[in-house]
Amino acid sequence: QRLQKPTVVFVLGGPGSGKGTQCANIVQQFSYTHLSAGDLLRAEIRSGSEFGTMIQSTIAEGRIVPSEITVKLLCKAMEESGNDKFLIDGFPRNEENRIVFENLAKIDPAFVLFFDCPEEELEKRIMNRNQGREDDNLETIKKRFKVFVESTLPIVSYYESEGKLRKINAAKPSEEVFEEVKYVFASET
Ligand code: UP5
Ligand code: MG
Numbered sequence: 269q270r271l272q273k274p275t276v277v278f279v280l281g282g283p284g285s286g287k288g289t290q291c292a293n294i295v296q297q298f299s300y301t302h303l304s305a306g307d308l309l310r311a312e313i314r315s316g317s318e319f320g321t322m323i324q325s326t327i328a329e330g331r332i333v334p335s336e337i338t339v340k341l342l343c344k345a346m347e348e349s350g351n352d353k354f355l356i357d358g359f360p361r362n363e364e365n366r367i368v369f370e371n372l373a374k375i376d377p378a379f380v381l382f383f384d385c386p387e388e389e390l391e392k393r394i395m396n397r398n399q400g401r402e403d404d405n406l407e408t409i410k411k412r413f414k415v416f417v418e419s420t421l422p423i424v425s426y427y428e429s430e431g432k433l434r435k436i437n438a439a440k441p442s443e444e445v446f447e448e449v450k451y452v453f454a455s456e457t
Pocket of ligand 1: 328
């Protein structure tokens with residue numbers, strides 16, 4: 269058991285909004301460890317886990333994996349990292365995610381970064397990405413966006429009401445987005 273609770277920053281935004289890109293920038297300048305919930309779930313599929321097929325079909329449909337699975341993967345990754353500052357990318361995606369994390373990890377985020385970007389731009393970015401992700405096709409992108417609006421935006425509003433939301437205009441070139449991101453981290457730490 270840790271003596272002091274780790275610092276956690278949640279990084280939210282629609283599919284393709286630049287969460288992974290900006291987290292990679294942040295770790296170069298600030299001493300955080302980047303944990304992408306989606307990457308952890310994809311690694312769990314590859315590891316041959318008993319939940320692999322279920323996770324795979326859930327992601328292929330753009331739906332949200334049961335909270336206990338994702339939260340356990342996040343907690344394990346935090347323990348194994350040796351660090352005490354984390355960017356948790358793409359999580360929590362719904363209220364159940366948020367509550368299960370609160371109950372199991374017992375950590376409240378220091379703040380929540382939110383990458384705001386219109387749907388047409390998200391679609392363009394994902395269709396150009398070409399990394400062979402099974403969910404990067406037009407049909408699944410539409411589903412991912414719908415789930416984002418219905419399940420994740422209410423979480424964004426929740427953190428806004430808690431005064432924890434740091435909203436970033438993500439519909440700009442990556443370098444300009446990072447200028448805004450740096451400003452947030454510089455004023456928080
Ligand atoms: N790009 C980035 N920034 C740009 C900019 N400013 N201008 C122009 N282009 C820009 O970026 C996407 C693409 O855009 C890249 O090619 C990039 O170069 C370019 P990226 O940084 O990858 O965006 P990101 O927001 O990380 O997009 P990603 O597709 O990873 O977001 P999702 O939220 O859809 O994916 P994630 O991996 O988080 O989740 C995938 C699925 O896993 C979910 O749909 C869900 O089924 C499941 N999941 C859960 O069930 N629970 C979880 O907790 C997490 C995931
Ligand atoms: Mg990502």
